[in-house]
Amino acid sequence: MKIIIPVLSLETGGGARFLYELANGLADRGHNVEIVIPQSAVIVWPLRAKVRRVPELAADFLPPGDFILPNFYPTVMPAWQAKKGRVVRLSLVYEPLILTDVADLSKNTYSIDAPILTISEWQHEIILQETGRDSTVIHGGVDGSVFHPCPKPSRQSGRKTIFYILRGPGYTWKGNEDFFQAYERLRARFSGFDITAVAPEGLTFTGSIPCAIKKAPTDEHLARLYGEADLFVYTSYYEAFGLPPLEAMACGTAVVTTDCGGTRDYARSGENCRVVPPSDIGQLTEAIYELLSDDAQREHLARNGYLQAQAWSWQRTAAEVERFLLSL
Incomplete structure (x- = not known):
């Protein structure tokens, strides 16, 4: 054809x-x-x-x-x-x-x-x-030949990493501000973590949030950022499908995602990820806290997420x- x-x-x-x-x-x-x-x-x-x-x-x-x-x-x-x-x-x-x-x-x-x-x-x-x-x-x-697990530095350092994709002002439905607010609540309860982010539009984090902004010029670079993180957080209000949580799952990383629509076809809360309502800062903070502080639960979701991603x-x-x- x-x-x-x-x-x-x-x-x-x-x-x-x-x-x-x-x-x-x-x-x-x-x-x-x-x-x-x-x-x-x-x-x-x-x-x-x-x-x-x-x-x-x-x-x-x-x-x-x-x-x-x-x-x-x-x-x-x-x-x-x-x-x-x-x-x-x-x-x-x-x-x-x-x-x-x-x-x-x-x-x-x-x-x-x-x-x-x-x-x-x-x-x-x-x-x-x-x-x-x-x-x-x-x-x-998802391309499993690129998006696949890699060693997580936290297993040596004991310090967890959250990976986040920071989008520009034209993408208000991505929920950046919700993530910032969740961080402010989270740092009062749990200090042993860092944030790594990519910013496709070249933005930077504002305020007091300590964050390493990384470049991901290729899929291989992006996959490594997913794979090295202990937790990927996705805060969109609505998505037609939502590729990043599935890519994170393929990289063996636990996911916290909002119930943004399109992710429902593969995201099962408590089974292969944690799903919270969009713009609910309280539930978002609690889900991140639980998975950062509970290694067994986080690794269980990461394993099941990886298995789910293999079919896509x-x-x-x-x-x-x-x-x-x-x-x-």
């Missing part, structure tokens, strides 16, 4: 990673996959699919194919108007939830007469409730998308 994927950019972030992994996975399965992207857009990951640079993502610049997979609301109407292949609307996030200034415009892109693929059962229900449209769930995955591969994602397209 010839599959066209128009994208705005392939920078860091879960949505971009999904597209990159899907394009490579479909190309590996023998399909002719072409990423169509603006000339100035950034690509941070190596692609095995073809790349076509265009002046803009407009109908005239899209090549013909068997299928076109628009995946963010500005890419949908150019794909639909081009009439150069069967359009399948890939929904990596329900845009009206996070882009309130263009909520109506983005919601309208779900009304075209095209099948919808989405990435979690939670998002499937959101789309159904908000638009009346049904969709087919295709989950994301990008090869499976590509196979499910392939099967869906062939069914059309």
Whole structure:
């Protein structure tokens, strides 16, 4: 099959990673996959699919194919108007939830007469409730050849490490401030820990929080930060899927995550992680404290999380998308 994927950019972030992994996975399965992207857009990951640079993502610049997979609301109407292949609307996030200034415009892109693929059962229900449209769930995955356990320094030093991903001011739903507040409460009860973070937008921690900001220019660097930590904390209010907790699990690290929607497909509180309500500082603090101070519980969740992550591969994602397209 010839599959066209128009994208705005392939920078860091879960949505971009999904597209990159899907394009490579479909190309590996023998399909002719072409990423169509603006000339100035950034690509941070190596692609095995073809790349076509265009002046803009407009109908005239899209090549013909068997299928076109628009995946963010500005890419949908150019794909639909081009009439150069069967359009399948890939929904990596329900845009009206996070882009309130263009909520109506983005919601309208779900009304075209095209099948919808989405990435979690939670998002499937959101789309159904908000638009009346049904969709087919295709989950994301994790690359186990990169994201895998490594030795934890705490086993020698006795000092625990929390890993956190610090996002910029345009990502208020990521819950940075909740994590800061939980830290302030936590340090009065437990002092034997450090915080390591990556900051994709180049931010720094403010106030009195001691933190080592690390760079993660490659997946291998990121995987090591996950793997060396004793606990990964995820504070989002809502996520269409939520890759980081699954990546942390694959690296053998215990997870505390908010109940942010998409993680429900793999996160089981008390079984393979701890799940707390979004923006509940008290429960977030208590969960972190319990897992830092209870080695047996933390290691139990880490083991089960690792086992859970083994079933979630990008090869499976590509196979499910392939099967869906062939069914059309």
